[in-house]
Amino acid sequence: MDSNSFRPADRDQLAQQTRELTDRRAQLLAGSYRLFYREPVHLVRGQGQYLYDADGRQYLDLYNNVASLGHCHPAVVQAVTEQMQQLNTHTRYLHERILDYTDDLLSTFPAEKDWRAVYMCTGSEANDLALRVAQAHTSGEGVIATAEAYHGTSALTSAVSPALGSGQPIAPTVRLVPAPDTYRTGIADIGTWFANQVQSAIDDLRAHNVRLSALILDPLFSSDGVLPGTPGFLAPVVDVVRRNGGLIIADEVQPGFGRTGERFWGFARHGFVPDLVTLGKPMGNGMPVSGLVGQADVMASFSDRLPYFNTFGGNPVSMAAAQAVLDTIRADNLQEHSLHVGELTRQALRDVAARHEVLGDVRGVGLYTGVELIEDADGRVPDAGLALDVVENLRRQGVLTSTAGPDGNVLKLRPPLAFSSGNVDWLAGALDASVHEAVTNRRARAGS
Amino acid sequence: MDSNSFRPADRDQLAQQTRELTDRRAQLLAGSYRLFYREPVHLVRGQGQYLYDADGRQYLDLYNNVASLGHCHPAVVQAVTEQMQQLNTHTRYLHERILDYTDDLLSTFPAEKDWRAVYMCTGSEANDLALRVAQAHTSGEGVIATAEAYHGTSALTSAVSPALGSGQPIAPTVRLVPAPDTYRTGIADIGTWFANQVQSAIDDLRAHNVRLSALILDPLFSSDGVLPGTPGFLAPVVDVVRRNGGLIIADEVQPGFGRTGERFWGFARHGFVPDLVTLGKPMGNGMPVSGLVGQADVMASFSDRLPYFNTFGGNPVSMAAAQAVLDTIRADNLQEHSLHVGELTRQALRDVAARHEVLGDVRGVGLYTGVELIEDADGRVPDAGLALDVVENLRRQGVLTSTAGPDGNVLKLRPPLAFSSGNVDWLAGALDASVHEAVTNRRARAGS
Structure with a gap:
């Protein structure tokens, strides 16, 4: 479909259609549903790193780590279709798929520990169970998370997810610590600083007679503004x-399944071995699949006393999707691809940043990049309004993405791993034009 | 594949394979995973109401309301495959599927109220959110549930799920009430009795300064032992x-999506309009799809203040599966089928019960039947050991099912809606033989 084949009348029809769909959402869906963009995008098709709207327009998807291999990846479609035709049932019966997948998954984990897996359907469910396992193992309730963390949408996980906004209460047994942000704080030894923050939080829990259960963290600190830091910098906090x-x-x-390029898991970049690891979004390339992998003795503290059964978790179809994802990451060398194309991306974006003083920082690892929008080069003052304008302009340039961070001023660039070196120019050009337009419009508004 | 074509050597191989798979589960999966049956079933294929093991043996599935239309139903396979090839993304963009499905779903709800829907992946997630919505709307925290209820596996929902066993703590803001069991209590006006139980629980919450938020109930009381009761008997408790x-x-x-035969929803049998309705297992015929439907003002109490976003919830593939389920229920008249075949089933099982005094009660509605195993006809004393023996014997007769109820003595018969009148004889004959064998073996053991 060629977008040029549409006449103006068709465009009016499309705008009308968008309004109708938006109105129907308000009539049918709960108010929790929020759309991206001032003018919502109406998607009809996806392939690889591309999405297509009802107007036949192609977008470069810089937002989606769920369609991690790429939208509608044929290996996943085939695996799911074949298994759906064969059998889809729960884990109270024996089936090879869950075992073969777990064997394969655990081969990516540090070999010096004995691991056990359990499967569910969403990252929220994985973190909900991880917190309960940690509480069972430590007999503590205290949880430490970062100040703009997001760990899920269940009652328990939303209470450790300040990224949900000021309306979301944080549990009284939770302490929030500032994320390890070198750019914002200007602190060189951010690892020691972060460990000290966590020690203070532990001291505060103790002062309130709350026993420590766990530190939960995204090793990429994605919601906190994409803060990969130097490999290994989390060692001091782990010790604390x-x-x-x-x-x-x-x-x-966020960082799992090869996205960082350097290692298969975000924690592995930092050379430590977590007690519990939660898996989600990219795991099934869009199939609702998630998992919790934990050290055997820690998991046993829970399963020896408390039951857990997830009806859909670990079913053969979910496991077929997850297996196709693992197989394709290896067959197509997507981890190496992520490392390589991620570096090219940041080189190109740094060239763009050199031309715009409002682009204060370009940082990332593998195919996860954050771009900091600031008021000017000296102050490093976050500019959320500008970031939003840039996101809207990028949409008009055919690039879909969003923002992150406590100030909402960091562009979060997290494409399907199908994003290729050939796409870097489009992204860099679009960012250049989008920032230029946003700054120009702002100057015009200020002058008028 | 014909099971007669296996020689003894093959059967030894199969037994060896079963042991290997069981051992691998212990090595790879968390201890929470529990298998059905003393000798686990190793399934490889499913179709309609049938499952097939590695030995080529056919089983009649009397357990599975997830594969509600039937295992590997072609309409669901086709809908999922086609949508997976087209687009699978989140709800921050416009898409017709979620709106068309919601339109269709809400047309099955009482027309006098204004409803809004939100989608997630599991029944646990639906109940977790429902409880949070109820708490937001009432500013209360108190929840009432029945004494053997199961509502989910998240932190919040497991704390209102006594069916998880004595290891599972119930939240201090939760009160449990006995389920409305006419057979066990012998009370004729069970509706008023149940309402009085709930009133006492509310009084106790009040005495502890806990404000009432909600009564959560499965209108079929499945986990409490399958207690459909007379249509309308829940009116007094709703008033209270x-x-x-x-x-x-x-x-x-459990009761949703036509299973009761009488009405599309379990609550509709009782003629009341709930504030919140949670949907799960049968909704996507095996795809992890769930939903919460609530009255608009109740939902707004939550969404006006608190965020909710479920990455996989309501994606086009999940909605395609759910749509195929709704379409097939209608096209194949599965609700009427459920009513009709359910009645035939209970007639046949009552004939069996007339020959065995340990079968104390056969009750149910549509394709959901409970069969009570008791020590003798007079005492109505629950016999969980006998029920387990019967479940094991049924497995050897090729019938898969399980037990429910506070005493674990109620056979829970909940087949795919594909279960047909032609299957009733198999079930009835298998139950007859299984009970006969269990009772005979028990007498032999008692005599030896």
């Missing part, structure tokens, strides 16, 4: 937590 | 809860 009897929960929903 | 400012959450994961 363990000295105080706490566990480490690595939330790998 | 509303007079005390509480909401009613109908957990339709």
Whole structure:
């Protein structure tokens, strides 16, 4: 379909259609549903790193780590279709798929520990169970998370997810610590600084007679503004937590499955071994599949006393999707691809940043990049309004993405791993034009 | 594949394979995973109401309301495959599927109220959100559930799920009431009796300064032992809860989507309109799809203040599966089928019960039947050991099912809706033989 084949009348029809769909959402869906963009995008098709709207327009997807291999990846479609035709049932019966997949999955984990897996359907469910396992193992309730963390949408996980906004209450047994942000704080030894923050939080829990259970963290600090930091910088905080009897929960929903390029898991970049690891979004390339992998003795503290059964978790169809994802990451060398194309991406974006003083920082690892929008080069003052304008302009340039961070001023660039070196120019050009337009419009508004 | 074509050597191989798979589960999966049956079933294929093991043996599935239309139903396979090839993404963009499905779903709800839907992946997630919505709307925290209820596996929902066993703590803001069991209590006006139980629980919450939020109930009381009762008997309890400012959450994961035959929803059998309705297991015929439907003002109390976003919830593939389920229920008249075949089933099982005094009660509605195993006809004393023996014997007769109820003595018969009148004889004959064998073996053991 060629977008040029549409006449103006068709475009009016499309705008009308968008309004109708938006109105129907308001009539049918709960108010929790929020659309991206001032003018919502109406998608009809996806392939690889591309999405297509009802107007036949192609977008470059810079937002989606769920369609991690790429939208509608044929290996996943085929695996799911074949297994759906064969059998889809729960784990109270024996089936090879869950075992073969777990064998394969655990081969990516540090070999020096004995691991056990359990499967569910969403990252929220994985983190909900991880927190309960940590509490069972430590007999503690205290949880430490970062100040703009997101770990899920269940009652328990939303209460450790300040990224949900000021309306979301944080549990009284939770302490929030500032994320390890070198750019914002200007602190060179951010690892020691972060460990000290966590020690203070542990001290505060103790002062309130709350026993420490776990530090839960995304090793990429995605919601906190994409803060990959230097490999290994999390070693001091891990020591602090363990000295105080706490566990480490690595939330790998963002960095996992090869995205960082350097290692298969975000925690592995930092050379530590978590007690519990939660898996989600990219795991099934869009199939609702998630998992919790934990050290055997930690998992046993829960399963020896408390039951857990997830009806859909670990079913053969979910496992077929997850297996196709693992197989394709290896067959197509997507981890190496992520490392390589990620570096090219940041080189190109840094060239763009050199031309715009409002682009204060370009950082990332593999195919996860954050771009900091600031008021000017000296102050490093976050500019959320500008970031939103840039996101809207990028949409008009055919690039879909969003923002992150406590100030909402960091562009979050997290494409399907199908994003290729050939796409870098489009992204860089679009960012250049989008920032230029946003700054020009702002100057015009200021002058008028 | 014909099971007669296997020689003894093959059977030894199969037994060896079963042992290997069981051992691998212990090595790879968390201890929470439990298998059905003393000798686990190793399934490889499913179709309609049938499952097939690695030995080529056919089983009649009397357990599975997830594969509600039938295992591997072609309409669902086709809908999922086609949508997976087209687009699978989140709800921050416009898409017709979620709206068309919601339109269709809400047309099955009482027309006098204004409803809004939100989608997630599991029944646990639906109930977790329902409880949070009820708490937001009432500013209360108190929840009432039945004494053997199961509502989910998240932190919040497991704390209102006594069916998880004595290891599972019940939240201090939860009160449990005995389920409305006419057979066990011998009380004729069970509706008034149940309402009085709930009133006492509300009084106790009040005495502890806990404000009532909601009564959550499965209108079939499946986990409590399959207690459909007379249509309308829940009216008094609904009055009591509303007079005390509480909401009613109908957990339709078991009775929903036409299973009761009489009405499309379990609550509709009783002629009341819940404030919140949760949907799960049968909704996507095996795809992890769930939903919460609530009255618009109740939902707004939550969404005006608190965020909710479920990455996989309501994606086009999940909605395609759910749409195929709704379409097939209608096209194949599965609700009427459920009513008709359910009646035939209970007639046949009552004939069997007439020959065995240990079969104390056969009750149910549509394709959901409970059969009570008791020590003798007079005492009505529950016999869980006998029920387990019967379940094991049924497995050897090729019939898969399980037990429910506070005493674990109720056979829970909940087949795919594909279960047909032609299957009734198999079930009835298998139950007859299984009970006969269990009773005979018991007498032999008692005599030896």
